[in-house]
Amino acid sequence: MSQISTKPPSGMRDFLAPDLARRRHVIGVIARVYESFGFTPLETPTIENLSTLLGKYGPEGDQLLYRLLHRRERLARALEPKPDGSRPTELDLSDEGLRYDLTVPLARVVANYGELPAFYKRYQIQPVWRADRPAKGRFREFFQCDVDICGTKSLVADAEVCGAVATVLRELGFAKPDDPAGGFQIHVNHRELLRAMVAEAGIAAEKEGQALIALDKLDKIGADGVKAELIEKGIAAEAASSLLSMIDDTGAGPSLDVWANGPSERGAAAARELQELLSIAAGGPAGAHLVFDPTLARGLSYYTGPIFEITCAGLAGSMGGGGRYDGLIGMFTKRQIPAVGFSLGLERVLLVMEERGMFPPLAAGPQLLLCRFPDIAPAAAVAVATQLRAAGLRVELYADTPSLGKQLQYANTLGAPFAAILGGNELAQQSLTLKRLATGEQKTLPIADVAAFVKAG
RNA sequence: GUGGGUGUAGCUCAACUGGUUAGAGCACCAGACUGUGACUCUGGGGGUUGGGGGUUCAAGUCCCCUCACUCACCCCA
Numbered sequence: 001m002s003q004i005s006t007k008p009p010s011g012m013r014d015f016l017a018p019d020l021a022r023r024r025h026v027i028g029v030i031a032r033v034y035e036s037f038g039f040t041p042l043e044t045p046t047i048e049n050l051s052t053l054l055g056k057y058g059p060e061g062d063q064l065l066y067r068l069l070h071r072r073e074r075l076a077r078a079l080e081p082k083p084d085g086s087r088p089t090e091l092d093l094s095d096e097g098l099r100y101d102l103t104v105p106l107a108r109v110v111a112n113y114g115e116l117p118a119f120y121k122r123y124q125i126q127p128v129w130r131a132d133r134p135a136k137g138r139f140r141e142f143f144q145c146d147v148d149i150c151g152t153k154s155l156v157a158d159a160e161v162c163g164a165v166a167t168v169l170r171e172l173g174f175a176k177p178d179d180p181a182g183g184f185q186i187h188v189n190h191r192e193l194l195r196a197m198v199a200e201a202g203i204a205a206e207k208e209g210q211a212l213i214a215l216d217k218l219d220k221i222g223a224d225g226v227k228a229e230l231i232e233k234g235i236a237a238e239a240a241s242s243l244l245s246m247i248d249d250t251g252a253g254p255s256l257d258v259w260a261n262g263p264s265e266r267g268a269a270a271a272r273e274l275q276e277l278l279s280i281a282a283g284g285p286a287g288a289h290l291v292f293d294p295t296l297a298r299g300l301s302y303y304t305g306p307i308f309e310i311t312c313a314g315l316a317g318s319m320g321g322g323g324r325y326d327g328l329i330g331m332f333t334k335r336q337i338p339a340v341g342f343s344l345g346l347e348r349v350l351l352v353m354e355e356r357g358m359f360p361p362l363a364a365g366p367q368l369l370l371c372r373f374p375d376i377a378p379a380a381a382v383a384v385a386t387q388l389r390a391a392g393l394r395v396e397l398y399a400d401t402p403s404l405g406k407q408l409q410y411a412n413t414l415g416a417p418f419a420a421i422l423g424g425n426e427l428a429q430q431s432l433t434l435k436r437l438a439t440g441e442q443k444t445l446p447i448a449d450v451a452a453f454v455k456a457g
Numbered sequence: 458g459u460g461g462g463u464g465u466a467g468c469u470c471a472a473c474u475g476g477u478u479a480g481a482g483c484a485c486c487a488g489a490c491u492g493u494g495a496c497u498c499u500g501g502g503g504g505u506u507g508g509g510g511g512u513u514c515a516a517g518u519c520c521c522c523u524c525a526c527u528c529a530c531c532c533c534a
Contacts, residue, residue, distance in 0.1 A: 005525080060532070101534085128534085133458080136528075144534060213532085299533065310534095317533060345534030373492070408494035423492065437494070 011132070011140030021362040023143075026349060027125055030145045030168050034123035037164045039147050042122040044105040050097050056104045056328065058209070058301040064130045066098040098129035102146040103302070103325065103341055110150050110339070111332030119157075120150040125346070137317060137351045145320075148341030150329065155277045158306050158324060161342040162186055162286035165310065165320055168344065173358045174312070176288060184312040184319065186286055187293035190274050191303050191323070193259060196267030197294075201243035203235055209301070211235060211243065216297035218247065247294050256292055270305075277306055302328040308342060315352055320344040365415055366396035367454050370432075371407035372422040381422055384432070384447060388420075391451030412437055418454050 008014055015023060031041070047068065054062055070078050070093055078092045099105055102124045110120055125145045132140060147164050149157040166186065170176075175183040194215075198208050214229040221229070223244050230240035256278075259271035274292060281287045298307045298321060305324030312319060322342030329337040353359060368388065372381045385397040396414070398407045404421065411419040421433040421442075432450055435442035445453060 007525085010525085064533095130533080132533075133531095134527090135530095135532095138533070142534065217531095316529095320534060343534065348534055371493090403491070404493050405490085406494085410494085412494050419494080421492075425492095433492090435493075440494080442493085 009140070011134035011138075013139065013141070017364055021364045022350060022353075022359055023346065025359070025362055026172060026346065026353070027143075027145070029171050030125060030344065030346075031123065033168045033171060034145075034147050034164055037121075037147070037160060037167075039121045039123040039164070042106065042109065042124045043126060044099070044102070044109060044124070046098060046127075047096050048099050048105060048108070050091070050095050052108050052332075053097050053100055053104060056300075056302055056331070057100060058299060061100060061300065064132055065100055066129045066131050067094040068096040068098075069094055099126075100130060101128050101300075102126060102144050102343065103148065103300075104328070106146070106148055106150070106341070107325075107329045107339070108332050110329050110337060111335075116150075118151050121148070122150075123147045137315070137348055139347060143346035145344040145346055146341055147343075148339055150337055150339040153326065153338045155273065155280055155306075158277050158340045159281040159284060159286065161322060161340055162188075162281055162290065162308060163284040165322075165342045165344055166284075166286035166289050169310075169319075169349070170285065172349065172353065174352075184289060184310055185291050186289045187296045187309045187311060188274060188277065188290055188306055189293055189296035190270040190306050192270035192305065193267050193274070193294070194297060196264040196270060197243060197246050200264050200267065201246070202239045203243065207233065207235055212297035213299070215243065215247075215295050218295045274306060298323060305340070310344075312352060314355065315348065317348065318345070319348040319352065366394045367416060368393055368395050368418040368420055368434075368450075369407070369411035369414060369416045370395055370397045370420050370422060371404060371411070372398065372401060373404070373424070374401040375424055376401075376422055376427060380427060384422055387447055388451060391448075393451050393454055408435070408437075417457075420450065 013019075035041075050065070050067065053065055057064075067090065069075060075093070078088050081087065106122065106124065110116060123146060125143060127141050127143050129141050132138060134140060145168075147161050149161060169184055194212055195208060198211050199205070201211075203211050210233045211230060214226050214233065217229070218226050227237070227240045227244060230243070231237055256271050256275050260268050260275060262268050262271070278287075278290055278292070281290055293309075296307060296309055298309060300323075302325045303323040304326045307321075307323035309321040310319040320343055322340070324338070324340040326336070326338040329335070329339060370381060370385050370388070381397055385395050388395045396416070398410065401407075408419055417437060419435045419437060421435065423433070426432050426444065429446075430448075431444050431446050433442055433444045434450060434453060
């Protein structure tokens with residue numbers, strides 16, 4: 001096809017009015033709930049310096065960054081062979097990239113503004129970009145809806161971010177966890193507990209990441225599958241078996257009590273933290289949804305403490321995730337500031353709501369199309385439209401004057417509930433003939449009364 | 458990154474094992490009612506069958522390459 005493609009780039013989408021009605025509805029609930037928890041909004045630039053982004057997400061994450069090429073002279077210089085004859089690298093050609101998540105930009109902001117509240121609680125709803133391969137529910141440009149609390153190690157903060165996202169989902173109509181119609185669960189685990197398990201099993205520290213990724217697949221590929229993958233990654237069969245013995249096939253494994261009293265002091269401390277978190281959250285909105293999952297790993301490398309992930313029936317991936325990252329802000333400043341956050345994936349939430357038909361009727365488009373006859377001056381029609389809009393109606397004025405049938409047909413395709421007809425008779429008595437499109441009934445009434453009539457439905 | 462599938466009108470899809478001029482529904486436009494739509498009737502526009510190459514008397518159909526989309530896995534939100 002020699003024509004220019006009219007599709008957006010792979011993994012990116014245009015949002016037409018019906019899409020936006022649903023997206024804005026969900027975003028509205030999220031922002032309102034987050035604010036009710038005392039979070040204040042933040043927006044950061046689309047573009048960040050690569051020095052900000054690199055090294056925060058792990059090796060795979062760095063590969064998924066969209067990078068901006070240098071421009072003009074800078075690019076020309078970067079492309080020249082170096083004195084030692086080597087070719088330019090990615091880092092020579094670019095020093096900026098699109099943000100990959102909202103957590104790292106937050107960390108930068110907290111490090112950059114010393115005057116922020118001691119306990120900075122911010123929410124942020126913006127798109128992020130990942131050069132991933134698109135799939136169902138996965139895009140290259142997608143919205144994250146983050147809440148984070150910076151400045152405290154208290155597990156109350158962990159419980160609060162869990163409570164905020166749980167409240168959002170409940171307000172959007174997601175059911176209680178025990179509801180057969182399909183609720184949602186917030187899986188929790190602890191990075192330190194995972195590290196203790198790996199160490200206990202005799203797996204080398206440098207294999208830790210790979211071991212955890214394999215373990216995360218337990219519910220999908222089973223114990224044998226995990227063991228095979230561990231061995232494939234160069235981990236001794238004995239160590240692999242040892243790791244798996246700490247968790248049974250169902251992934252349920254020993255209770256937190258067992259871990260809390262286990263031989264590894266490090267693991268015990270982590271387990272006690274999780275116990276405390278569950279107990280703090282018990283009385284709040286997240287309480288019923290929290291479930292300890294010893295196989296939960298999560299890929300992002302900046303997590304240090306409790307980690308979270310939201311799952312629900314029928315969704316392959318997760319609806320959201322988060323965790324504690326006490327070291328990340330310290331990568332941008334000498335001050336070590338602990339923080340914990342949670343992120344909802346807007347598209348994932350929308351996907352599930354779509355599949356389950358969870359959207360309420362959402363108003364969109366004009367309530368009334370103003371039609372007129374050719375003998376009515378445009379200025380007179382504009383005046384009437386202005387009057388109706390001032391009365392609070394969403395009014396579209398048909399720009400031309402084709403046959404009335406055409407104008408009404410257009411009102412029909414727009415989905416406007418009403419059409420108003422302005423002709424010589426109506427103009428003379430400052431009235432409109434109002435037609436209800438669904439039934440065809442119509443009546444003539446004073447312009448001043450039209451808004452109330454339309455609003456009444 | 459691995460494996461599978463699909464590309465035909467604006468949209469959803471047909472076209473038997475290769476065989477005349479590639480069809481239908483919806484949508485769009487125009488017409489019976491020049492102050493009345495959504496339902497009915499009639500007519501009409503619209504396609505180099507994703508692109509390129511090959512096999513053949515003949516290719517939407519078979520083969521190769523390429524591009525795009527899509528599903529599963531991987532990973533994630």
